[in-house]
Amino acid sequence: MVPLSDRKALVIQLGKLCRLFSGTTPWQDYASGITESEYQKFNALIESVHQHNGWFTAPSVREALAAWGRSLTEANLEAWLDRYDLKTDGHPATVAVIGAGNIPFVVLHDLLCVVLSGHRALVKYASDDNLLVPALLALVDGLGGAQGLVKEAGPRLEGFDAVIATGSNNSARYFEYYFGKYPHLIRKHRNSLAVLDGSETAEELYQLGNDVFGHFGLGCRNVSQLWVPEGFALDRFFEAIYPFHEIIQHNKYANNYDYNKAVWLLNREPLLDNGFLLLRENRSPAAPTASLHWQRYHTTREVDAFLSESAEHTQCVAGHGHIPFGRLQSPALWDYADGVDTLAFLSRLG
Numbered sequence: 001m002v003p004l005s006d007r008k009a010l011v012i013q014l015g016k017l018c019r020l021f022s023g024t025t026p027w028q029d030y031a032s033g034i035t036e037s038e039y040q041k042f043n044a045l046i047e048s049v050h051q052h053n054g055w056f057t058a059p060s061v062r063e064a065l066a067a068w069g070r071s072l073t074e075a076n077l078e079a080w081l082d083r084y085d086l087k088t089d090g091h092p093a094t095v096a097v098i099g100a101g102n103i104p105f106v107v108l109h110d111l112l113c114v115v116l117s118g119h120r121a122l123v124k125y126a127s128d129d130n131l132l133v134p135a136l137l138a139l140v141d142g143l144g145g146a147q148g149l150v151k152e153a154g155p156r157l158e159g160f161d162a163v164i165a166t167g168s169n170n171s172a173r174y175f176e177y178y179f180g181k182y183p184h185l186i187r188k189h190r191n192s193l194a195v196l197d198g199s200e201t202a203e204e205l206y207q208l209g210n211d212v213f214g215h216f217g218l219g220c221r222n223v224s225q226l227w228v229p230e231g232f233a234l235d236r237f238f239e240a241i242y243p244f245h246e247i248i249q250h251n252k253y254a255n256n257y258d259y260n261k262a263v264w265l266l267n268r269e270p271l272l273d274n275g276f277l278l279l280r281e282n283r284s285p286a287a288p289t290a291s292l293h294w295q296r297y298h299t300t301r302e303v304d305a306f307l308s309e310s311a312e313h314t315q316c317v318a319g320h321g322h323i324p325f326g327r328l329q330s331p332a333l334w335d336y337a338d339g340v341d342t343l344a345f346l347s348r349l350g
Contacts, residue, residue, distance in 0.1 A: 002142070002149065004086055007115055008077055010142050010149075014112075015072025017139055021046060022066035034139050045135055053128045054252045056104055060215050061132065064104040067330045080333040084343055086117060093119045093349040096153065096160035098175070100167060101126025103215040105133055109333075110164050110342060111150050115143065117346035121150040122160050162349050164342065185345050187338045191285035192328060193225040195303055195319035198232050205240030207326025211318050212277070213244045214329040216253050217289055220315045220337070221328045224287040226279075226294040227303055234294070238274045248276035257290035285310060 013033055020032055020039075027039040049056045095114045099107030107123065111133070114121040125133065134152055137144030144150055162183040165175040172188045179186070194208055211223040228234065248254050261278055264271055272279035278291040283306075287293040297303050307317065315338070318325050336342050 004116070004118070006142070007118075007149070008074075008081070010140055011072060011077060011112055011116065012074050014136070014140050014143060015069055017136065018065045018072060019069030021136075022062050022069050038139055042135055042139065045131060049131055052131055053101070055216055055218060056129075056132070057250070061104045063214065063329075068105060068108065070330060071333050076333055081116060081343075083334065084347060086343075086347060090118065093161040094122050094159060095119050095346065095349070096157055096163045096165075096179075097121050097123045098157075098163070098165035098167070099123060099126050099129065099133075101128030101130075103219045104129065105136075106219070107133060107166075109337070110166070111137075113342040113346055114164075115149045117343055117349075119346060119349060122153050122157070123150060124153045124157055162346075164345075166337070183345075183349060185340060185342065187340070189286075190220045190313055190315035190338060191224045192221050192315045193227065193285050193317055194223045194325070195227045195317060195322065196229065196232060196237075197300075197320055198229045199320070200236075200325070202236075202240050204325045205237055206243065207324075208237070208318065209241035209244045210326045211328040212241070212292060213247055216247065216250065219329065221331065223318055223328065224292060225282075225285040226292055227306075228294060228296055230296060230298050232296070234272060234279065238272075241277070242274075245274075245276045253290055256288065260288050260291050285313065 016033065020028065021042060027036045032039065046061050047058050049061060050058070097107065097110045097114060099110065101107075106129065107125065111121050111123060123133075134144060137148065137150050140148075142148055160182070163175070163179040164185045165172075165179065166187040167175065167189075169188045172186050175184070175186045192211070194211065200208075208223065211221075214222060217224070226237070228237075248257060257276065257278065261271070261273065264278070264280060269280060272294075276290075279294050280287070280291060281295065282293040283295055284293055295306075307314065316323055316328055316331075316335075318328055
């Protein structure tokens with residue numbers, strides 16, 4: 001059994017590596033905990049992984065690493081784990097983790113929860129994100145590799161005691177069917193939205209652009225619906241997000257933009273278009289890639305009622321009185337997906 005203090009040390013070392021690879025800082029001698037060869041190999045993977053998954057550009061990968069680097073500090077780790085009575089001296093369970101692959105490193109939080117709760121992770125990576133995480137974990141002795149606390153599952157997932165699975169609403173039904181007899185935590189698809197009150201500064205609206213366009217809008221924490229008050233000029237929003245216009249140069253993003261625009265124009269749906277983002281007035285929080293649904297409200301009671309009725313399908317909300325603009329892609333370690341406390345679930349095992 002690996003003591004909790006040692007598990008924390010492994011995660012802190014992982015945070016140091018995330019900060020190292022979040023930029024283009026040269027190899028920092030052996031103080032980084034890895035060799036120059038290991039540094040060059042992982043750096044090359046960051047630059048080339050888009051050949052495996054076209055959405056995983058080097059800037060997007062480094063953006064994700066930067067967010068993890070900010071989170072995985074000793075102070076944040078202590079503030080997070082102090083909320084729990086974690087015991088790693090019992091019988092460790094093997095927890096199967098079925099990861100999503102929509103944005104880089106999205107499965108990492110579940111893996112760290114398993115490790116820090118005293119268990120071992122048996123991970124089934126999504127086919128779109130099966131290179132970066134195992135390569136990163138392998139750089140930390142004890143986390144990845146043959147002797148690590150995180151191991152990759154074979155073609156057939158077997159030999160586990162509990163399950164954490166993330167996927168679409170459709171895949172969740174299959175997860176429930178196959179894993180219902182085990183202790184399980186199964187997540188479905190959720191959306192995020194932003195609520196404007198009209199007093200936002202140009203800087204805040206620009207930061208909202210980070211919530212919309214980060215990782216090309218593919219994450220459940222990306223804003224896909226915008227609520228604006230009566231009289232709010234959407235030109236203010238378009239002007240503030242113009243610095244993100246180069247996103248249209250990305251081929252896969254542009255293909256989605258062109259396709260959605262063509263379909264909606266053929267259907268004669270009213271659109272607002274700034275050349276790299278489509279705005280369609282629609283009450284649904286789920287908007288296709290390269291688009292944003294928007295809704296105008298007259299009173300805050302309308303917004304409150306909508307948030308209440310859609311709470312089960314909402315990941316997070318940006319705005320005054322909610323999560324600050326620009327922060328959605330940088331959740332704290334205790335900001336759990338779907339609002340379900342993963343560590344509390346894991347602490348009940350064994």
